[in-house]
Amino acid sequence: MSKSVKRVPLYKQIEQYIFDQMRLHDWKAHHKLPSETELASLFDVSRLTVKNALLNLMDKGLVYRIQGKGSYISDMSGEPVLYEASPADNKEKFIALILPLAKTIRSLHLINGIEEELSKHGYHLLLCKTYNSKEKEKQVLQDVLRLNVAGIIIYPVEGVTYSEDILRLTLNPYPLVIVDRYLRGIETNCVFSANSRGAYEAISHLIQLGHTKVGFVSTESKDTSSIEDRLAGYEQALADFKLPVEHRMRRTQFQLDQVNLMISEGRIDDSVKSEIQSFIKQNPDMTAIFAVNSALGLSVIETASDMGIRVPEDLSVCFFDDYEFSTFSRIAPTCVLQQEHLVGQEAVKLILSFIENPDQERRRVEIPTKLVIRKSTAPMGVHAP
Structure with a gap:
């Protein structure tokens, strides 16, 4: 038992490999990383393990991701890259997912559920993190709105129930879905566990x-x-x-x-x-x-x-x-x-429905535990x- 505790986790080995390649092969900002499939084959692990490693690197500001294109080395300024410019006719096909962190297995299941459901409908995922900061959440919301995304799925910072920016989008109305919780007394599209x-x-x-x-x-x-x-x-x-x-x-x-x-x-x-x-x-x-x-x-x-x-x-x-x-x-x-995977899927169904018909009544979807x-x-x- 003690030996298994001391063994370096597989996702940490993948992180170290990327660090080594940056140092030995001079991988610089915006260098494209091997695909998740290639890394999974190289280390003989599941893609979920690779995704966990890449999300950890994103959390440290070292890697950024463009859904459908791959993962890239960030610039070393420490600021996460939200999205590289894309043709204007593709911008409306992006849905932004804003969440506090992406470290836990819960987060991975949520992201996978959202990503899989979006791909069925020809949409792409733009992943952004707030690092549990109210100020960062405000900044990220402003950033993704400037990118003209089709809609936003947000996992709010804990305790910031009545964020002014979220309320403003809700009242517009804007294609917005809140996951993990709901706003008491406010009509918003929400998907959350029971x-x-x-x-x-x-x-x-x-x-x-x-x-x-x-x-x-x-x-x-x-x-x-x-x-x-x-x-x-x-x-x-x-x-x-x-x-x-x-x-x-x-x-x-x-x-x-x-x-x-x-x-x-x-x-x-x-x-x-x-x-x-x-x-x-x-x-x-x-x-x-x-x-x-x-x-x-x-x-x-x-x-x-x-x-x-x-x-x-x-x-x-x-x-x-x-x-x-x-x-x-x-x-x-x-x-x-x-059931985070199901929460993610239902959030996508709800936001796409709202994009098609923004005049409909907002809905709360409760997922059994x-x-x-x-x-x-x-x-x-x-x-x-």
């Missing part, structure tokens, strides 16, 4: 295992509908099973950037760890915890282990979202799966006294 139902099923699973003291941990919601709905599902499940909603068993002020270190760097932030330790110590009767995302859920499992608390024998843990190779983990997690039961949850009876 967050409330997914959390409800996860909490019901824990209660049916005998857990009556279930904790809830999340990043700050700041009016982010996806997080608010998961909290609502948690509370509704407790109410339906006639269990009290105890606010002491909630910890909802975790910072997203700190929590995400578990995914981006494979380590838990010290402040996150300290906060989880405090939460567990303050609730000694708590026998299960539900986390709103995989990064926070994994942080709970690691922190509990460091405290000498066994998962699931002493503490059951489940969370929203799966992660790559989760079934090979020491403790395979019970989690709520989102699926609870996958693995080894991080167990019946109350197996807990040590």
Whole structure:
């Protein structure tokens, strides 16, 4: 087990190969990289692994992509290249996808779903990232509008629910679809997961295992509908099973950037760890915890282990979202799966429908989730006294 942890991941090997070629062969700005198929053949890996490597390089500002043409070395100014000029008659066939980051397996599934559905209708994907920054989101929106794209699919920065730019486009009306969440009280085209139902099923699973003291941990919601709905599902499940909603068993002020270190760097932030330790110590009767995302859920499992608390024998843990190779983990997690590929496909169908008929009523499309039961949850009876 220790050897596999130390082995350099395949996508990292691909990144290093590109770095080496830039250094040894003087690949400069706008040099075209080998295709995904060529890289997959060279390293004997799947195209998904290659795509993950290229997206990581894009995230670092070293590579940019033109859908249908390939990936290229960025200029070294550090500014991502959104799009190289194309003939005017092709511009209207581009749909921009704006999302915070593109590192997780969730993001890859979303991108693939969008890309595949667009290609069926002769459209191309323009991928842009905001790096979880409200200012960057505003800038990127302005950039893609100047490019005269046919429409925009946006995964908003967390907490920025009522972005003025998004509202302005919605009121125009402009072909815009929001994914992952919706805007409360505002009529917008949205495609999102059944967050409330997914959390409800996860909490019901824990209660049916005998857990009556279930904790809830999340990043700050700041009016982010996806997080608010998961909290609502948690509370509704407790109410339906006639269990009290105890606010002491909630910890909802975790910072997203700190929590995400578990995914981006494979380590838990010290402040996150300290906060989880405090939460567990303050609730000694708590026998299960539900986390709103995989990064926070994994942080709970690691922190509990460091405290000498066994998962699931002493503490059951489940969370929203799966992660790559989760079934090979020491403790395979019970989690709520989102169908990101389907979310992407439905977002494209919705935006193309709106392009054809901009006068139609805006729609919300809710995609079901699926609870996958693995080894991080167990019946109350197996807990040590």
